[in-house]
Amino acid sequence: xxxxxxxxxxxxxxxxxxxxxxxxxxxxxxxxxxxxxxxxxxxxxxxxxxxxxxxxxxxxxxxxxxxxxxxxxxxxxxxxxxxxxxxxxxxxxxxxxxxxxxxxxxxxxxxxxxxxxxxxxxxxxxxxxxxxxxxxxxxxxxxxxxxxxxxxxxxxxxxxxxxxxxxxxxxxxxxxxxxxxxxxxxxxxxxxxxxxxxxxxxxxxxxxxxxxxxxxxxxxxxxxxxxxxxxxxxxxxxxxxxxxxxxxxxxxxxxxxxxxxxxxxxxxxxxxxxxxxxxxxxxxxxxxxxxxxxxxxxxxxxxxxxxxxxxxxxxxxxxxxxxxxxxxxxxxxxxxxxxxx
Numbered sequence: 001x002x003x004x005x006x007x008x009x010x011x012x013x014x015x016x017x018x019x020x021x022x023x024x025x026x027x028x029x030x031x032x033x034x035x036x037x038x039x040x041x042x043x044x045x046x047x048x049x050x051x052x053x054x055x056x057x058x059x060x061x062x063x064x065x066x067x068x069x070x071x072x073x074x075x076x077x078x079x080x081x082x083x084x085x086x087x088x089x090x091x092x093x094x095x096x097x098x099x100x101x102x103x104x105x106x107x108x109x110x111x112x113x114x115x116x117x118x119x120x121x122x123x124x125x126x127x128x129x130x131x132x133x134x135x136x137x138x139x140x141x142x143x144x145x146x147x148x149x150x151x152x153x154x155x156x157x158x159x160x161x162x163x164x165x166x167x168x169x170x171x172x173x174x175x176x177x178x179x180x181x182x183x184x185x186x187x188x189x190x191x192x193x194x195x196x197x198x199x200x201x202x203x204x205x206x207x208x209x210x211x212x213x214x215x216x217x218x219x220x221x222x223x224x225x226x227x228x229x230x231x232x233x234x235x236x237x238x239x240x241x242x243x244x245x246x247x248x249x250x251x252x253x254x255x256x257x258x259x260x261x262x263x264x265x266x267x268x269x270x271x272x273x274x275x276x277x278x279x280x281x282x283x284x285x286x287x288x289x290x291x292x293x294x295x296x297x298x299x300x301x302x303x304x305x306x307x308x309x310x311x312x313x314x315x316x317x318x319x320x321x322x323x324x325x326x327x328x329x330x331x332x333x334x335x336x337x338x339x340x341x
Contacts, residue, residue: 090142136173205224
């Protein structure tokens with residue numbers, strides 16, 4: 001896979017995703033697939049009532065379509081051995097399969113809440129069971145494809161350790177399910193999840209380039225292009241929301257990239273915003289249940305800043321810049337770790 005193939009994948013993903021909004025948004029409005037704003041949220045979110053959800057379908061089509069087309073057109077130009085190319089393809093296909101499975105879980109949740117008008121959607125138990133199955137399928141596909149590394153590398157500390165298979169699977173399930181739900185929690189302000197994930201995808205492009213995994217570079221480029229294409233419609237004021245359909249799919253993608261690099265723990269620095277969002281919810285729940293007091297005005301933490309007077313655009317800019325800083329440090333560490341300087 002050449003660098004031009006990666007550029008092509010990004011542009012094609014952006015084009016398919018952004019153009020699909022022209023058709024999808026009117027359709028979702030026609031079937032009344034609009035967002036229901038909860039009473040506990042910021043009062044000014046009430047004006048978003050009725051904004052179409054399930055917009056994640058836009059970049060699902062864009063990313064999957066662009067990756068498939070790019071692989072067909074450019075895989076024969078790979079400047080790597082056919083064996084490595086096949087491993088790269090297995091990582092991409094396994095990653096897309098997992099992301100689609102997570103996206104389907106999110107779609108079912110959105111469908112129940114929006115179309116069936118049942119606000120709770122899937123139960124916590126149903127979601128967790130389906131998430132374990134989706135992550136388990138990914139790990140099984142990875143194993144059967146010959147990608148059987150159980151190595152864990154702690155970023156910045158250069159600590160490496162190999163786990164036995166069972167502990168590795170348990171830790172991997174925890175990482176994948178935790179990361180996917182953390183990405184989902186980040187989707188609560190116009191443009192936030194898409195912007196943060198765009199930066200993360202670009203960071204993965206650079207990381208996989210350092211590792212000479214050109215297939216994953218192309219995969220990352222398609223994700224970045226899809227996020228940008230979606231932001232055309234999702235920047236404040238948003239004309240469509242990605243819903244659980246989109247956030248679960250994106251969560252699956254970033255996990256697939258980290259595991260494709262055989263560095264699952266790299267999700268911690270690259271996904272620092274995802275982690276902060278999830279921790280804010282955990283801290284809020286623990287504090288309220290143990291002391292009856294709330295640490296934050298509202299969780300996830302982006303709502304705390306909203307209620308503190310920050311505009312949605314400011315939250316998106318600050319959170320994205322934080323992701324840029326942590327991503328730059330992570331890319332620099334990986335380059336150093338690989339002996340590039």
